[in-house]
Amino acid sequence: MSAQAVYVLWLRDMKWFLRAKGRLISTFVMPFLWLAILGMGLGAVIQMPGGGSFIDFLTPGIVGMAILFSATMSGVSVLWDKQFGFMKEILVAPVSRISIMIGKALGGATTSIIQGVMLLFVAALIGARMPGIAGFLIAFLFMIILALGFVSLGLAIASRIGDPVAFPIVINFLIMPLFFLSGAIFPISTAPGWLQTLAYINPVTYGVDGLRGAILGTSQFPLWLDFAVLGLFSLAMILLGAYLFKKMKA
Amino acid sequence: MKPAIETRDLTKEFNGLVAVDHVDLQIEKGELFGLLGPNGAGKTTLIHMLCTILPPTEGTAKVAGFDIHRTPDSVRKAIGIVFQDPSLDGRLTSRENLDFHGRVYGMDKAQREKRIADVLKLVDLEDRAKALVQTYSSGMRRRLEIARGLMHHPKIMFMDEPTLGLDPQTRRSIWDHIQMLNKQEKITILLTTHYMDEADYLCDRVGIIDHGKIISLGKPEKLKDELKGDIVSLEVAQPKKYVEIFQRAKYVKEVTVVKDQLHLTVTGGERTIPKLMEIVTRRGGKVRSVGLRSPTLEDVFIRYTGRGIREEEAGAKEQMRMMVRAHSR
Ligand SMILES: Nc1ncnc2c1ncn2[C@@H]1O[C@H](COP(=O)(O)OP(=O)(O)OP(=O)(O)O)[C@@H](O)[C@H]1O
Numbered sequence: 373m374s375a376q377a378v379y380v381l382w383l384r385d386m387k388w389f390l391r392a393k394g395r396l397i398s399t400f401v402m403p404f405l406w407l408a409i410l411g412m413g414l415g416a417v418i419q420m421p422g423g424g425s426f427i428d429f430l431t432p433g434i435v436g437m438a439i440l441f442s443a444t445m446s447g448v449s450v451l452w453d454k455q456f457g458f459m460k461e462i463l464v465a466p467v468s469r470i471s472i473m474i475g476k477a478l479g480g481a482t483t484s485i486i487q488g489v490m491l492l493f494v495a496a497l498i499g500a501r502m503p504g505i506a507g508f509l510i511a512f513l514f515m516i517i518l519a520l521g522f523v524s525l526g527l528a529i530a531s532r533i534g535d536p537v538a539f540p541i542v543i544n545f546l547i548m549p550l551f552f553l554s555g556a557i558f559p560i561s562t563a564p565g566w567l568q569t570l571a572y573i574n575p576v577t578y579g580v581d582g583l584r585g586a587i588l589g590t591s592q593f594p595l596w597l598d599f600a601v602l603g604l605f606s607l608a609m610i611l612l613g614a615y616l617f618k619k620m621k622a
Numbered sequence: 623m624k625p626a627i628e629t630r631d632l633t634k635e636f637n638g639l640v641a642v643d644h645v646d647l648q649i650e651k652g653e654l655f656g657l658l659g660p661n662g663a664g665k666t667t668l669i670h671m672l673c674t675i676l677p678p679t680e681g682t683a684k685v686a687g688f689d690i691h692r693t694p695d696s697v698r699k700a701i702g703i704v705f706q707d708p709s710l711d712g713r714l715t716s717r718e719n720l721d722f723h724g725r726v727y728g729m730d731k732a733q734r735e736k737r738i739a740d741v742l743k744l745v746d747l748e749d750r751a752k753a754l755v756q757t758y759s760s761g762m763r764r765r766l767e768i769a770r771g772l773m774h775h776p777k778i779m780f781m782d783e784p785t786l787g788l789d790p791q792t793r794r795s796i797w798d799h800i801q802m803l804n805k806q807e808k809i810t811i812l813l814t815t816h817y818m819d820e821a822d823y824l825c826d827r828v829g830i831i832d833h834g835k836i837i838s839l840g841k842p843e844k845l846k847d848e849l850k851g852d853i854v855s856l857e858v859a860q861p862k863k864y865v866e867i868f869q870r871a872k873y874v875k876e877v878t879v880v881k882d883q884l885h886l887t888v889t890g891g892e893r894t895i896p897k898l899m900e901i902v903t904r905r906g907g908k909v910r911s912v913g914l915r916s917p918t919l920e921d922v923f924i925r926y927t928g929r930g931i932r933e934e935e936a937g938a939k940e941q942m943r944m945m946v947r948a949h950s951r
């Protein structure tokens with residue numbers, strides 16, 4: 373493991389993130405629209421089962437969504453690096469594959485967490501309920517675990533797919549159902565049985581529930597359970613990502 | 623003194639296609655060695671195996687004294703590489719590209735800063751060091767790739783077609799840089815090319831490679847001298863018709879057909895031309911044009927393979943590469 377290599381790969385991701393203004397805006401606009409339009413539009417007509425406003429309920433879900441999508445999508449940088457040849461420069465260096473994978477994972481996780489946090493502030497601006505310091509820190513912890521898990525999943529898929537154009541299609545196909553079946557936009561407890569079952573086996577459910585518990589103080593499962601399930605899932609993804617990344621052809 | 627590079631039976635197969643075929647090669651320290659061969663000859667594959675990013679199917683190699691199988695990391699630290707295809711990050715500045723390289727090769731801050739200044743100076747890119755690489759011309763990018771390969775003080779440099787697709791002036795300036803690295807910085811260089819003039823002008827020794835095999839190896843002068851004589855080219859209709867007749871003439875040493883031309887290796891070119899033309903006329907043929915010159919490495923290649931090195935190429939593939947290079951970031 374080379375700390376220098378991990379750091380410089382992370383640094384490069386940060387530079388890209390800050391330089392690509394267009395991408396920055398577009399990854400932010402979609403969740404914002406969800407929050408503003410869905411939250412305010414539907415919020416006017418929807419009565420939440422346990423009381424409270426719909427936008428309060430929706431905020432943790434949309435924060436989770438922003439992280440879920442941007443973390444998984446960040447794997448595409450591997451494919452662009454291959455396409456433009458820079459991957460050769462990385463892979464021929466005297467550093468282990470695992471350092472490269474960790475550097476990439478931390479870079480992708482950081483950018484998606486930044487987006488999650490920014491979204492939380494936007495939600496505050498349009499009137500969603502905000503947590504205290506402790507709640508915020510717990511939410512932050514859930515964001516990190518969620519991001520690391522899905523960045524690793526993205527890297528795992530990227531190391532099996534060669535084509536940077538096909539990648540987002542595959543990811544959307546995979547992530548969309550995970551998002552819709554996670555309780556991000558409707559409460560699971562009142563959903564039909566089959567939907568509940570699907571939600572229970574979906575790791576994103578526990579991420580969203582954990583975020584909701586941290587931000588609103590009410591969650592369906594105890595926070596330790598959310599933490600344990602999501603943590604195990606993310607650990608598994610990190611191991612899978614590291615394994616597949618190591619086997620990736622130069 | 624141990625050689626800088628030594629290969630034994632080095633072989634690479636891609637699904638039955640033998641790209642590199644049992645190559646035994648020895649390159650001494652301080653040498654500027656050229657691998658000359660047409661598209662698909664196996665040059666890049668050979669370099670990739672020596673750089674440890676492609677595992678050989680068979681055989682071994684030692685680079686800078688280190689075994690490519692057993693100690694790939696030591697090999698990697700000792701070599702610098704200029705890949706055939708572009709491999710810079712266009713969204714970073716050249717300074718940032720070099721800094722990235724310095725860090726992954728484990729250099730500390732002071733070392734990096736000094737070396738970045740040095741290598742940028744070496745390739746005359748100091749003025750543009752703060753611009754994003756995507757705004758560079760292809761010649762500037764190539765120079766930056768050379769600078770980057772030098773960052774970590776490699777003992778051996780691999781350069782895969784360092785001047786592919788560049789204009790004549792830029793090629794010249796890159797040649798100068800390469801020579802300086804070899805002579806002043808005492809770096810052993812293995813470069814590949816399919817430009818005859820490049821191999822001839824730059825290299826101490828040249829290995830001609832075709833279909834994965836080294837078919838001839840030596841100093842450029844020696845390779846050319848082996849042909850002993852001048853090359854007469856005759857442009858005629860149906861050149862194949864005359865091959866046998868010329869082979870019988872005692873002053874003709876070799877005959878090859880290259881497109882619509884006959885290439886004849888002869889002794890005393892000036893005096894034999896009239897005789898050669900007479901033979902064609904007597905058969906009712908007509909000589910459309912005549913050429914006389916000293917042998918080049920191209921003729922050496924033709925002699926060993928029976929075809930021209932650039933015959934089927936300078937075509938689609940190279941043009942596409944140039945376009946890719948021009949468009950990439
Ligand atoms: N990854 C690969 N998979 C399958 N075949 C390959 C692969 N890489 C190279 N080849 C084949 O191996 C042969 C040698 O290719 P190589 O790139 O080494 O040639 P080269 O001498 O560098 O040619 P050029 O002058 O065009 O760069 C070619 O026939 C090529 O198609």
Ligand SMILES: [Mg+2]
Nearest residue numbers: 665666667706
């Ligand atoms: Mg090549």
